[in-house]
Amino acid sequence: MRVLSVDPEHPDPAQIEKAADAIRTGGLVAFPTETVYGLGADAMNGDAVARIFAAKGRPAWNPVIVHVANIADARLLAAQWPDDASVLSQSLWPGPVTLVLQKAPQVPDIVSAGLPNVGIRIPAHPVALALLEAAGRPIAAPSANRFSEVSPTTAAHVIRSLGDRVDTVLDGGPSGVGIESTVIDLTGDVPCVLRPGMVSRDRIELLLGREVDYRRSDDLESAADGRAQASPGTAARHYAPRAEVWLFESVDIESLQAALSSRLDDDTNNSLRVRALLIHTRDGAIAGRMERRRMPATPELYARELYRELHDADDAGVVLLLIELPPRHDVWIAVHDRLTRASR
Ligand code: TXA
Ligand code: MG
Secondary structure (H helix, E strand, O other): OOOEOOOOOOOOOOHHHHHHHOOOOOOOOOOOOOOOOOEEEOOHHHHHHHHHHHHHOOOOOOOEEEEEOOOHHHHHHHHOOOOOOHHHHHHHOOOOOEEEEEEOOOOOOOOOOOOOEEEEEOOOOOOHHHHOOOOOOOOOOOOOOOOOOOOOHHHHHHHHHHHHHOEEEEEEEOOOOOOOOOOOOOOOOOOOOOOOOOOOOHHHHHOOOOEEOOOOOHHHHHHHHOOOOOOOOOOOOOOOOOOEEEEEOOOEEEEEEHHHHHHHHOOOOOOOEEEEEEEOOHHHHHOOOEEEEEEEOOHHHHHHHHHHHHHHHHOOOOOOEEEEEEOOOOOHHHHHHHHHHHOO
């Protein structure tokens, strides 16, 4: 594996060309986007895309997103381009939104996991855009982590998760949005959010001038995989750190304290490493031996730091991670979604 470091705003064309050459010759390139790092391959080369699935250990039923440099290239991948796609692509691209559309026949079936649809987005990151331009073709890229792990927001996260399973890592600094794109399905009668992200359903409804459904696609996938969805412990672990995660609301601090105290009492040799990620709860409000970290109180800043904190907890050998839930308000939906997944 080689690491190519580039300036996030003005990447060196010579370094970009090396990465683009790897893409054109069927290699795997991890690259920064504004959401998380992607593990990229030539989307039109089925063998190259198969290497993504192998490197991630990703099940074949989970389709990958295709990244393009401009709207004209996006249209070439779709069999139909509904008015909603025009509105959303013009208003929200480049940006953290993936549109699911009927796929054009030339898109390899492995990209869409055999589905008739393809997810497409233009990333808002100068390094990703430079790579797409230089490669001269669409790049299929899921998040650059092993299946079910927390997505990477730095090159170091990618290297730790994938190591030599990736040929080239473009290091363009930390991702600014910090959680994955909003995925919106435009193939049905009613648009449907399949994964919440920092572009909210409200914003999409406002742009389209009509109601939009919500149905989490990973949940459908685990059903399609034949696993029981609701039974604890068998649900697909996605976006999850190794540490055991307890989510709590500040109003439930007493029951948290009771559970924590009994856990700490059992830990007679003080070996259990505990860390708390707090938003509003005062440091002194929870008693016991633990590290306390302060999380930002706005959704944008919280999302930007969340995965870094989850990776950092694992690096530090944290065994039990207590996370204070943000307010139950619409602006926090995407963060809540990732926290819930991290705790499974
Ligand atoms: O922000 C992002 O979207 C990042 C960066 C790298 O672009 N990519 C990413 O990819 O998160 P991945 O593969 O980890 O997640 C893709 C999500 C999955 O939930 C997948 O099921 C859904 O998008 N998806 C992709 N193609 C789809 C399709 N054709 N139909 C339905 N869902 C699709
Ligand atoms: Mg992923």
